Amino acid sequence: MRRERARIPGDASRRFVEVVASGGPSGDSDAHTLLNSILLDATELLQAQRVALMLYNDDDQTVEILDVGTPAFPGRRVELGEGLAGRVIESGQRLVIEDYDGWAGKLSGEVAGPPILSAVGVPLRHGATPIGALTAHSTVPGRRFTDGDAHVLEIFGDIAMLALSHFSMHDELRTLNNRLERRVRERTAALRQSSQEISRKNEQLEELIVGLEHAQDEERRRIAQDIHDSVMQTLSGVIFELKAAETSMDSSPVVSQLSSIRELLHQLETELRDVIQDLHSVELEPGGLMRAIEREATRLQARHAIQCSVRAAGHHRALPAAVESAVLRIVREALGNVQRHASASTVLITITMLKSEVRLVIRDDGIGFYSEQCNDGRVHLGISGMRRRAEARGGSFRIESGPGDGTTVTVAIPTRRLR
Secondary structure (H helix, E strand, O other), rough: OOOOOOOOHHHHHHHHHHHHOOOOOOOHHHHHHHHHHHHHHHHHOOOOOOOEEEEEEOOOOOOEEOOOOOOOOOEEEEEEHHHHHHEEEEEEEEEEEEOOOOOOOOOOOOOOOOOOOOOEEEEEEEOOEEEEEEEEEOOOOOOOHHHHHHHHHHHHHHHHHHHHHHHHHHHHHHHHHHHHHHHHHOOOOOOHHHHHHHHHHHHHHHHHHHHHHHHHHHHHHHHHHHHHHHHHHHHHHHHHHHHHHHHHHOOOHHHHHHHOOOHHHHHHHHHHHHHHHHHHOHHHHHHHHOOOOOHHHHHHHHHHOOOEEHHHHOOOOOOOOOHHHHHHHHHHHHHHHHHHOOOOOOEEEEEEEOEEEEEEEEOOOOOOOOHHHHHHHOHHHHHHHHHHHHOOOOEEEEEEEEOOOOOOEEEEEEEEOOO
């Protein structure tokens, strides 16, 4: 069945626009079909026997006939400047040949079938650069091409270039998209590998921290036992001997002095028992952190007459054992500093449990100090110990103080495992 003649070049243009608007092509076969349709429409409108599309290869400076439209020898190559297409591309100008048989530039055996009687060619441009040619041939004696036909062929050439540009852009975008997807996959794989490596390193770090804490606990336990077995036994013996000496002597200033010395040794004994208690490893029952902190507050108040209260906020729950141990040791160290240095009358401990971290604030109303002294290069074992415990668990530590303003210790420790 004969194809319906395209009345104007706009028919092919609209068909091209419809293809693009419907979602665009999906492969090379769509490009080939669309270009064929455009060139067959041009063939019918120009009443030509064939319309062929040819592209210039800049690498070897040849012109190749593409297998679209109705080419005579698809795949044939001619030199730049040879034949109709070669001259059109070389000059960049359209060329109308009314009498092809008498034209000096014709090529022998250029097409198959009846001899060409008239021909017209127009350049295909990318910007201002000719990259190909569109040619029409007539083998009918009564059909001779004119400048008007060349103008119509130029319109079809523009439409063909739109199609070529569209499909070329589509291919470039597809190639670029594939390249980007490959790079994303490679980068994702690298990030996943890095994440796994970081996870492994963090697990190793946690194992080292746990091992270090275990070793520290063992060393504390050994020191506490040594103090108990040696220093405390000796001290108890000295106190007993002093008591015996007091009893055996008559009232005299010496007895009063011995009594004062015995009281000082009793105070030393109490303090050493506190040291032994602090040195023992922290062993908490699950969820027992708050009770342990309250015991520390009660102990401070009972032994040193410092009012100490505990305030809880947030949703309290059992935390990882290592986190609870770190928090309790920081509380102990902070309260020890209050007792030894602050001359405070009240202390407030606030512990807030958030979704991803636990926050600890310890505030006293003592004499305070210049907080920048913590960074003056001298050794502050209590403060550095608290900071080290917080940072070892991935947390933060801050101390704020000033003469006469008391001291505030603020600690935040993540409740999740290190990652």
